[in-house]
Amino acid sequence: MTDTVDDVDLPYEDGASQQEKLEALEERLEILEQQNEEMRDKLLDANAENNKYQQKLERLTHENKKLKQSPLFVATVQELTGEGVIIKQHGNNQEALTEVTDDMREDLAPDDRVAVNNSLSIVKRLDSETDVRARVMQVDESPDVSYEDIGGIDDQMEEVRETVEMPIESPEMFDEVGIDPPSGVLLHGPPGTGKTMLAKAVANQTDATFIKMAGSELVHKFIGEGAKLVRDLFELARQEVPAVVFIDEIDAIAAKRTESKTSGDAEVQRTMMQLLAEMDGFEDRGQISIIAATNRFDMLDRAILRPGRFDRLIEVPKPDFEGREIIFDIHTRDMNVADGVDYTELAEMADNASGADIKAICTEAGMYAIRDDRTEVRHEDFEQAWRKIQETEEADADVSKTFA
Numbered sequence: 273m274t275d276t277v278d279d280v281d282l283p284y285e286d287g288a289s290q291q292e293k294l295e296a297l298e299e300r301l302e303i304l305e306q307q308n309e310e311m312r313d314k315l316l317d318a319n320a321e322n323n324k325y326q327q328k329l330e331r332l333t334h335e336n337k338k339l340k341q342s343p344l345f346v347a348t349v350q351e352l353t354g355e356g357v358i359i360k361q362h363g364n365n366q367e368a369l370t371e372v373t374d375d376m377r378e379d380l381a382p383d384d385r386v387a388v389n390n391s392l393s394i395v396k397r398l399d400s401e402t403d404v405r406a407r408v409m410q411v412d413e414s415p416d417v418s419y420e421d422i423g424g425i426d427d428q429m430e431e432v433r434e435t436v437e438m439p440i441e442s443p444e445m446f447d448e449v450g451i452d453p454p455s456g457v458l459l460h461g462p463p464g465t466g467k468t469m470l471a472k473a474v475a476n477q478t479d480a481t482f483i484k485m486a487g488s489e490l491v492h493k494f495i496g497e498g499a500k501l502v503r504d505l506f507e508l509a510r511q512e513v514p515a516v517v518f519i520d521e522i523d524a525i526a527a528k529r530t531e532s533k534t535s536g537d538a539e540v541q542r543t544m545m546q547l548l549a550e551m552d553g554f555e556d557r558g559q560i561s562i563i564a565a566t567n568r569f570d571m572l573d574r575a576i577l578r579p580g581r582f583d584r585l586i587e588v589p590k591p592d593f594e595g596r597e598i599i600f601d602i603h604t605r606d607m608n609v610a611d612g613v614d615y616t617e618l619a620e621m622a623d624n625a626s627g628a629d630i631k632a633i634c635t636e637a638g639m640y641a642i643r644d645d646r647t648e649v650r651h652e653d654f655e656q657a658w659r660k661i662q663e664t665e666e667a668d669a670d671v672s673k674t675f676a
């Protein structure tokens with residue numbers, strides 16, 4: 273309903289002169305215009321915010337859909353016959369005859385790897401095995417991270433060095449003393465605290481090949497591949513000794529056993545069993561070091577923590593005040609930083625930041641300088657960068673809460 277003139281509370285007394293009325297009305301008009309302006313600004317902000325959430329919503333909906341899709345199984349084409357295609361499923365080695373469209377049939381040849389759904393229909397032809405390995409395993413003959421690049425986790429670094437370096441550099445010591453070298457190291461702690469860096473640095477120091485495998489990639493894509501890829505991983509490590517095998521997100525393959533009996537769970541189980549078998553029957557222990565990492569220590573199956581497997585559990589926490597100061601120092605080493613930049617203040621400001629957050633603050637601060645057409649990064653650039661990163665993190669947290 274719109275206000276009529278009668279409803280409006282007039283800003284002057286009944287007996288006011290024409291001049292007084294005019295002035296009062298002008299004053300009121302000015303206030304209303306100002307309020308209108310403020311409302312318009314707020315509306316614009318709200319629209320921008322709304323757009324941002326819409327985009328996030330779309331992204332999350334898309335991810336959600338992807339996760340809900342039922343997993344596909346992997347099989348190998350055995351033969352193309354008049355009645356259909358004979359495939360052999362990985363994992364259980366069972367053969368099956370399945371029908372395919374003419375288009376798909378033209379695309380297939382014996383020995384091709386294919387993805388099949390629950391009813392064993394071929395959904396697509398897969399990349400060659402080498403492509404899958406390349407996706408899941410990242411091999412780096414000489415990673416470029418050194419101990420000087422890591423800040424605030426000296427005790428953890430010492431422990432990793434002690435466990436990994438000695439057996440690779442002086443395996444004879446263990447032989448002579450007559451003990452087995454320490455087995456795997458499990459690093460656990462929040463994201464972005466330097467777990468991957470630690471593994472890379474120790475590989476660099478010992479001239480070992482760094483082989484990284486992501487747990488989630490192993491089991492979430494195609495069923496029937498996980499166990500084989502674990503075997504391939506150890507095979508590759510044996511060819512590359514000395515090697516540091518880094519298994520990231522190990523919780524994806526070593527989560528506590530659940531009651532559900534879905535095929536996905538069985539696959540995860542098989543992959544984990546293969547990993548345990550490889551770790552137990554490990555003859556090159558020492559020359560191949562296994563470092564695993566997780567952000568979800570609470571979720572791990574205790575079987576993985578039994579002696580002889582990961583018997584060094586090292587917590588890698590977020591840096592404390594001093595650690596943050598050092599990490600700021602590390603990440604600004606190559607930056608053109610103005611005289612007034614105070615790392616102590618920055619470390620106080622970025623309370624609760626991880627190493628990865630600090631790295632992001634430094635990069636973003638550099639971006640502020642560039643946007644401002646400067647080549648020198650100032651203290652306020654870092655402050656502005658931290659505010660921006662916090663806002664983004666808060667918005668992300670809100671969105672995940674809303675759509676959880």
Ligand SMILES: Nc1ncnc2c1ncn2[C@@H]1O[C@H](COP(=O)(O)OP(=O)(O)OP(=O)(O)O)[C@@H](O)[C@H]1O
Pocket residue numbers: 421422423424425462463464465466467468469470520565566567599602626627628629631
């Ligand atoms: N302690 C640290 N010192 C210096 N830089 C760090 C530190 N921790 C993290 N960073 C920075 O953050 C980036 C990401 O760190 P890294 O990948 O090692 O974390 P992570 O603990 O393995 O994380 P995630 O659990 O998410 O895999 C590094 O490349 C580095 O730039």
